[in-house]
Amino acid sequence: MRTASRRFAIGCMSACALAALPFSSACGPRDRTDPGTAYFNDMAESEAYKYYSENPSFADGKTAQLPPPKSIPRGVRPYLYEKTIEDQQRAGLELTNPIPDTPEQLARAKALFRDYCVNCHGEGGKGDGPFVTSRKVRAKVTSLVDAYVQGKPDGEIFHVLTVGSVSGLMGAFSWQLKPDDRWRIVSYLKRELGRR
Ligand code: HEC
Numbered sequence: 001m002r003t004a005s006r007r008f009a010i011g012c013m014s015a016c017a018l019a020a021l022p023f024s025s026a027c028g029p030r031d032r033t034d035p036g037t038a039y040f041n042d043m044a045e046s047e048a049y050k051y052y053s054e055n056p057s058f059a060d061g062k063t064a065q066l067p068p069p070k071s072i073p074r075g076v077r078p079y080l081y082e083k084t085i086e087d088q089q090r091a092g093l094e095l096t097n098p099i100p101d102t103p104e105q106l107a108r109a110k111a112l113f114r115d116y117c118v119n120c121h122g123e124g125g126k127g128d129g130p131f132v133t134s135r136k137v138r139a140k141v142t143s144l145v146d147a148y149v150q151g152k153p154d155g156e157i158f159h160v161l162t163v164g165s166v167s168g169l170m171g172a173f174s175w176q177l178k179p180d181d182r183w184r185i186v187s188y189l190k191r192e193l194g195r196r
Contacts, residue, residue: 077179083163088156095155099183101191109188112181116173117144125193139169150194157186 030036038044049055055063072078081087099105114123120137122129125144131137142149149157161182164172173182 079162079174081159081163083166085166088159088166091159092153092156095158097154097158097183097186099180099187101187105184106188106192109181109184110192112177112185113188113193116176117185120170124196125189142170144189145193145196150190154183154186154190157189158182161185 049063051064053063054061058065067073081091099109117125118129119131120129120141121127121144122132127141127143129141132141144150160170161173161177162179163174164170177185
């Protein structure tokens with residue numbers, strides 16, 4: 001019974017609403033530029049300070065504040081080593097390669113190496129890629145299979161890929177390659193190329 005009476009009440013209310021519709025102001029002739037009655041005005045007119053407005057809460061009176069010193073943007077992993085030989089060696093001692101040497105990882109690394117390194121360093125890493133043989137790159141491209149690179153700890157090679165070589169002859173790859181992909185390439189370079 002209670003459900004039936006509720007249904008009746010709802011029915012009555014909708015009938016009344018429908019009957020009232022022709023008389024409501026929304027349907028009458030009106031000025032189209034007039035927004036009409038605004039409910040919940042604070043949603044349209046926010047009470048928050050606007051970006052460039054004055055703000056009494058801060059000493060410099062500005063709403064737009066710089067992030068506090070040393071704050072890190074979301075999603076950014078800070079890299080704490082500079083492009084110096086000392087920091088390159090420190091990175092070699094302090095950083096460890098997080099990528100396991102599984103066949104899947106090395107296969108991915110091989111593809112990355114082919115896309116990003118072979119042009120200069122060559123398929124076998126000897127420093128004889130097509131950019132070198134066609135003399136597009138005239139700098140001496142380091143062999144990746146000689147003891148000089150093979151003897152370096154993973155972190156040091158990762159550092160070179162992250163910030164570039166100290167002399168500046170090879171650029172950084174931090175814009176093109178995510179950290180994990182840089183580590184993968186390091187693994188490939190030492191665990192596969194170096195063993196051939
Ligand atoms: C545009 C050409 C070019 C590309 C592409 C390139 N390199 Fe190099 N690379 C060089 C040159 C030139 C040097 C020598 C730099 C120097 O002497 O400072 C070098 C040096 C190096 C070194 C030795 C750094 C040291 O400590 O002396 C490593 C390791 C290396 N490259 C790895 C890579 C890897 C891995 C890739 C791919 C992600 C890559 N390079 C892509 C040109 C290139």
